[in-house]
Amino acid sequence: MYYIKEAAQLSGVSVKTLHHYDKLGLLSPLKSENGYRLYSEADLERLQIILFYKYLGFPLKEIAELLAQEGQDLLPHLLRQLQSLEQEKERLDILISTLRKTIQAQKGERKITTEEKFAGFTYEAHRSYHDQAVEKYGQAVVDEAIGRQAGQEEQVTAAFNRIFRNLANNLQQGLPAAAETNQEQAAQLLQTIRRYSFDCSLEIFAQIGRGYAANPEFKENIDQFGAGTARYTADVIAVYVQKQGE
Template sequence: MKVKEVADLVGISVRTLHHYDEIGLLIPEETTESGYRIYSDRDLETLQQILFFKELGFPLKKIKEIIDSPTFDRQEALEMHRNMLWEKRNRLDQMLATVDKTILDMKGEIKMSNKEKFEGFDFSHNPYEQEARERWGDKAVDESNAEINSMSQDEKKAFEDEFNAIYRDLAVIRHEAPESDAAQAGIEKWYHFLNRMGSYSLDAFKGLGQMYVDDERFTKNIDRFGDGLAVFMRDAMAVYADRHQK
């Protein structure tokens, strides 16, 4: 595809594509003798990756460092994008709810507490930052903070209900041994639930469980269902991953 065709397809300017070429971020596979840039399917895949990172706040310099890294894995990156987008979506949903309640408060229809006025604001680090650091290095995420919005309201509600039900069920058995049949049956439901959203390898599943404990924000949110749930899930997820490795 020529540069104008790519620009029209993606919805960005020709000037942007020229800039990406000039800084070595996206150099088309072929340039004709007359100077026309020709983009391959592989170039389009790279462009998609660049735009995902850009959407999540990564500066171009850092994006280049990531995708140029010999350890860069496109599937792992997409899994990271999905997780970050879910986090971003949940935060936006909370802020939208706060805006709606604030409007009602201004009209005198409800009375908000001071705490409610700031629900959805979160200036802590991104909960997936540690995983990004481990995969791509500190430099790649120092400045960083799938389109899933196609889900309907009914689908979203069903998703949230199932999500909460799994966590409530795990909270009930959190005092069981992580390797027990009950614990492993419960954590298997969580594994399959995650894999309906995308593709979680067993290693990624185990790593996610570790983040539940390493990241205070994860721990706080999970332990709302029951004290110690985050630690229980980490241990049960590790047992599950180790048992099912081929």
């Protein structure tokens, strides 16, 4: 058994944070007769799970719900976290490669294509997107998306990048959102979401489109293809959804 200061030193978590976890019912160790918190090995294993989820961007409320669903069995959490971290590693490897190529291009050591500049960037490249996706669409939808993308991360990245790049080019050419080529890109985007993420309805697709322009992180990411691309994409999707609903 470990006193709270020992548990804090072992885990790198502050005593104040452990008190907070106990208050939330997230990690409640045994109490001695004099009121001291005593942490068992099982408590520390649970703390490890909590810290992994925090690193992956999960809010404490959702971590509590996930832990409650599985009861005392920690293995499903470990497997889920391993899968998420492995996917993140693959995305980071792509981004590191992209950054190295860009640095080499800036030094004049090589040329870099437009496609290579954006390798590794997708509309869900940030971990915090996970929280927003769960909040909007539910954990089951997000889990389905993760499962569909497993082992296909590069294909997913390329598919989304291709669409956003095409839309950015159309924006530069001054094409209206309702232009046929833009509506074709919207249809491809919806098909790509359905293939690699979840069975997206037109209503949810409309919400996603609005999020591209309204959410600062989505907007910043998509606008890397060209200033205004996020707003333009949102407009293209809005027209597409309206036409499909007619």
